[in-house]
Amino acid sequence: ICFGLPDGEPSAPLKDRWADILNAALIGPQSTRIVDTGITLSTIGDFAKRNDDGSFLFENQKTVEEFSTKGMTTSLRAALNQHKGASLLGKLRWLSEANVLQQSIAYGDYTAELVADTLYDAGTKSLKIDDKPLSLLKQRALLAMQSNPVLARNVVVLAMRRAIADSLGGSEKAKAKNYKQTYYGLALQDFRGPQACIEATHSADKLKELFANWHFEFRVTSEQKQSADFAKCPLEYEPDPAALASRPPAMGSGAAVSLSLGNDFYVLLPSPPVLSTGLFEQSDSLRLALAYRDRLSQAIIDRNMGETINSLRDEAGKPLTTRELRDVAFGVVNDGWDWQTRRKSN
Structure with missing residues (x-):
């Protein structure tokens, strides 16, 4: 996505790729439903043979039911050898990775570091x-923070940590002084209320x-503002729902740094x-x-488990016997089942 050529040869990052990613439309929330459906279809589709005209011919129910006891029929083996499920999971992986990339650009640590580098002054x-x-x-940088409160809070954390480290x-x-956690906690206790x-x-x-060169203020809700105790406090910002132009999202109330x-x-x-x-x-x-990227990765691991086990070799480099392969598979299944169903400690 970020660099390289389609044929796999190494290359420098493409100059305009970053702008292309930023300007791309966001992948919508339906992507999770697509992944859910795709993981299920990746298994169902393997029990059907794809014909040259693109149609699918599904195995009958009896063949599928007897698969675990009587083994594969010729037609079922031909269907499985088409690897349709693995191909579908590979395409879904692109979707999940692209979704993670977009969300990371909007909310991840790299973007916060870039904004902090732009705005923080060591002097x-x-x-x-x-x-x-x-x-x-x-x-x-400020516009990005103003339109994205999560990013803004992450940038402020970075800048405050840098300020303490510099001092x-x-x-x-x-780190040795734990970034003055106790003293900062006392400072927040002082800076609250009317x-x-x-x-x-x-x-x-x-x-x-x-933080000598920072400007702090205590924002209150509209309900608190009605009290005489909080009359001198600035009101929290809330976007006007009737405004036609787009407005920054709500920023909350409490102790804050003014930008x-x-x-x-x-x-x-x-x-x-x-x-x-x-x-x-x-x-x-x-x-x-x-979470969905991890879920899809696990589905791909599960799908490739059989081929991975069959490719195992002993210390001498010889393929494992059928019995040894079955023992390994049995152990993987049982250990995996035990891990998934274990009782979690309180």
Whole structure:
């Protein structure tokens, strides 16, 4: 997908391929249904012989039922030798890999690293977005964050970890101090509630000590805003459903870092464990894409298990006997069944 030629010869990445992938229409949620159906059809289709005109002739039920006791008939062997199921699974693998690629581009760590590299400034130890005028690359990076809250939160985690590492003299020292998890936790405890919206309370002092050049704010819901206690707090951003033009998605309420630049753009702060471990947030769509890629890979492994076992050799390089092959197959099936049905510990 990313580089190489159709005939398999090595080559440099194609210049316009990245733009092509970014501009491609997203693979829809129906892809999971296609994979589910395809995995089932890959087995059913093997019990039918494909004719030259493209039609399928299925084996009768009795032949299939007696397969385990009487072995394969000539016609059934001919149908299986067409490897239709394996071919279908191979095509579905392209679909699942493309889906993972698209979701990774939108929500994965590589894109977050690129945006963080673009916006983070080691001199100020912050996301530098006050350039005038702002470069086109930074504008695009901010636009990507604004339209993708998951990406935005991952970028902020990266930038905050870099800021702590830079202040401590490197990532190894930051790891040794667990990225100041305890002190950052205390800072978040101070910076919450009505006092977070009043500068005189100095509730943001610990946060500013950790991140001197960052601007923090405490966003509240519309319901909280009605209370006198939260009257001075900025309201959380929610898109107007009646607006005709597209609007960024909702960004939530709570302690946040402002990336305003003249508009209502902020990112909620990560929890202390997330900051200390650098744990990336994944969208449901990315997790689903990864799960279905794994499921399809397992189906391909299961399909190729017989050929793999038959290709086994002993220490002398000789093929295993029929009995030895049956013992291996029996062990694989039983171990696999035991693994799938084992009782999970609490």
